[in-house]
Amino acid sequence: MASLNFTQLGHKSSNSFAEFALTRHAPPSFTRPTRVGFKVFASDSQAEPDLSVCVNGLQMPNPFVIGSGPPGTNYTVMKRAFDEGWGAVIAKTVSLDAAKVINVTPRYARLRAGANGSAKGQIIGWENIELISDRPLETMLKEFKQLKEEYPDRILIASIMEEYDKAAWEELIDRVEQTGIDAIEINFSCPHGMPERKMGAAVGQDCALLEEVCGWINAKATVPVWAKMTPNITDITQPARVALSSGCEGVSAINTIMSVMGINLDTLRPEPCVEGYSTPGGYSCKAIHPIALAKVMSIAKMMKLEFNDKEYSLSGIGGVEKGDDAAEFILLGADTVQVMSFLLGWEHIIFHT
Numbered sequence: 001m002a003s004l005n006f007t008q009l010g011h012k013s014s015n016s017f018a019e020f021a022l023t024r025h026a027p028p029s030f031t032r033p034t035r036v037g038f039k040v041f042a043s044d045s046q047a048e049p050d051l052s053v054c055v056n057g058l059q060m061p062n063p064f065v066i067g068s069g070p071p072g073t074n075y076t077v078m079k080r081a082f083d084e085g086w087g088a089v090i091a092k093t094v095s096l097d098a099a100k101v102i103n104v105t106p107r108y109a110r111l112r113a114g115a116n117g118s119a120k121g122q123i124i125g126w127e128n129i130e131l132i133s134d135r136p137l138e139t140m141l142k143e144f145k146q147l148k149e150e151y152p153d154r155i156l157i158a159s160i161m162e163e164y165d166k167a168a169w170e171e172l173i174d175r176v177e178q179t180g181i182d183a184i185e186i187n188f189s190c191p192h193g194m195p196e197r198k199m200g201a202a203v204g205q206d207c208a209l210l211e212e213v214c215g216w217i218n219a220k221a222t223v224p225v226w227a228k229m230t231p232n233i234t235d236i237t238q239p240a241r242v243a244l245s246s247g248c249e250g251v252s253a254i255n256t257i258m259s260v261m262g263i264n265l266d267t268l269r270p271e272p273c274v275e276g277y278s279t280p281g282g283y284s285c286k287a288i289h290p291i292a293l294a295k296v297m298s299i300a301k302m303m304k305l306e307f308n309d310k311e312y313s314l315s316g317i318g319g320v321e322k323g324d325d326a327a328e329f330i331l332l333g334a335d336t337v338q339v340m341s342f343l344l345g346w347e348h349i350i351f352h353t
Helices: 075-084 137-150 166-177 207-220 237-245 286-307 323-331
Strands: 004-007 039-042 053-055 058-060 064-066 088-090 108-112 123-128 155-160 183-187 225-228 250-253 257-259 281-284 313-317 336-339
Touching (some): 058 155, 123 286, 166 183, 183 207, 207 237, 225 237, 237 250, 250 286, 286 313, 286 323, 323 336
Parallel strands (some): 064 088, 064 336, 155 183, 183 225, 250 313
Antiparallel strands (some): 257 281
């Protein structure tokens, strides 16, 4: 069989799409940890393709990452992800005081394909009103340390979010870094993540606030930092540009889309409904995939045009259910692809397609 060469696709300019899909990354030229491209080869002499990728100096066996959410909520599920062969794991978002977080039940609502949302229709969308981790920070830190001791060569990324308080951000960064984690992803993107405390998308939608907080974070952090972007904004390149200009090594996109899944016409209450109450939440799953592709492409083009993409990385997120979905993000310039389809048999999403 002739060799198949599947080469990393960089963040592209406004040239032809063919050129956009074929340009390779230039070698890194700066002192902070950086990414390089990845290559996949399949030939008669090699039984399995080489999917390894180096992103911001982090060596991963493949570019497929468990994103921050239920699949990264505790030691057991993160260990399983490493055992299954995932390239990296991003833990569920943590903050200093988990006592402020109250996750209610039920907190998910489904959108089905089919006439009038038939109960037999395929699920194409989920809304969640879940907040960040409600487990004590000390518990999560203990589990981060245990995972790094057991899997020293695997990539564990801490997702963090704090209130508008420089000292709190600095303390949180210091504590997660002491566990040996390899990188940090900053949650600037949760659409229902306590905006009254200037957390989540409340920061990601305010470029002045984002610049200030990124400055605090990058002055303190000693590991690579990714800024996770919200799609709930007119031009996603604006906060992405600010994050990179303020010292972040990469950006992740997208988080969930603000939504109201629907109204129960029997109870006249929005779904999900908790003791008669509800609130808009984050929309995810297959239905958001086209939106996520467009947002990632916009960021990739901006990074190529304005940052020459040598020092930065892009992680694509949104509606990934199979290998083809991940390949689409890579073709548009993503270096890694995150999966959070926790309601699927997620070990099959990439490796068994």
